[in-house]
Amino acid sequence: MKCVEMSAINIKKVSLATMLIALGVVISPFTWFVVPPSKANPTQHLINAVSGVLLGPFWAGFIAFCIGIIRMITGAGTILSMPGGIPGGVVVGLLYWLLRKYARRYANLAALTDPIGTLLIGVPLAVYIVAPWANLSASLTVLSIGWFFSCVPGTILGFIVVMALQAAGFTRETFSR
Numbered sequence: 691m692k693c694v695e696m697s698a699i700n701i702k703k704v705s706l707a708t709m710l711i712a713l714g715v716v717i718s719p720f721t722w723f724v725v726p727p728s729k730a731n732p733t734q735h736l737i738n739a740v741s742g743v744l745l746g747p748f749w750a751g752f753i754a755f756c757i758g759i760i761r762m763i764t765g766a767g768t769i770l771s772m773p774g775g776i777p778g779g780v781v782v783g784l785l786y787w788l789l790r791k792y793a794r795r796y797a798n799l800a801a802l803t804d805p806i807g808t809l810l811i812g813v814p815l816a817v818y819i820v821a822p823w824a825n826l827s828a829s830l831t832v833l834s835i836g837w838f839f840s841c842v843p844g845t846i847l848g849f850i851v852v853m854a855l856q857a858a859g860f861t862r863e864t865f866s867r
Contacts, residue, residue, distance in 0.1 A: 702865045703745055707753050710737050714757035718766045725836025727826045728770035728816070731761070732844035735778060735808065739801035739848025742782025744855070744862055750779030769824045773815035774808060774837060778845075781807030786862070798856065801849040808841040809834060 714737040722731040734757060742750040754775035761767025786800035813833050821828035855861075 699866060703749060706745060706865060707741070707749055710741050710753050711756045711760070713737065714753070715760045715764070718757070718761050719764070722761075722766055723840070725833060725840070727821065727828055728768050728774060728833065728836070729761075729766065730774070730836050730840035731767065731771070732840045732847070734758075734771070734775045735804045735841040735844030736848040736851065738775065738779035738782055738804045738807075739845055740851055740855070742779050742804070743786050743798060743801050743852050744860065744865060745783070746787065746862070747780045747783025750783045751776045754779045768826075769820055770816045770826070770828070770833075773812040773820050774840075775812075777807035777811035777815070778804035778841060779807070781811070790862070798849070798852055801852045802845055804845040804848065805838070805841045808837055813837060 714733060717733045718731050721733045722729045724730075734754065737757065738750055738754060741753045745753075755772065758767060758771035758775050761771050762769065782800050782804050785803045785806075786797055789800050790797040813830060816833055817828045817830045820826075
């Protein structure tokens with residue numbers, strides 16, 4: 691029988707991911723609003739900004755996926771929470787990585803890029819792939835406007851949280867050593 695070793699890095703990342711998933715699930719029943727046929731959730735975008743910057747694109751996408759599944763099970767979300775949340779977190783993580791590599795001084799601004807993933811990738815995925823598959827009727831205009839009013843405030847709050855965490859000494863490097 692092979693024993694699986696967990697490094698301190700993995701334990702830190704799994705712990706932070708678990709805390710962010712729990713936070714996203716606990717807060718979601720109080721913050722969602724209806725954007726037919728979806729339930730928009732600004733706190734998902736806050737979590738995307740924090741997880742994308744602190745953990746990276748894979749973790750941010752995984753966290754958004756877990757929150758989306760739990761929101762669907764509890765009734766605080768719909769199947770459209772998948773294309774609504776996952777692309778934003780992945781975009782934040784990828785752009786943070788690029789900015790950290792080529793323009794380190796501006797890396798935290800990646801936390802503000804969740805709307806790129808949500809509005810430019812997530813909305814078309816929701817309208818043209820997920821909604822027809824789930825037998826839902828979704829309008830590109832309605833989802834774009836509704837999700838805009840969800841992801842922009844959530845992303846701004848996420849950026850503020852990222853800056854506060856950085857001031858307290860929590861950066862991506864904290865979870866990589």
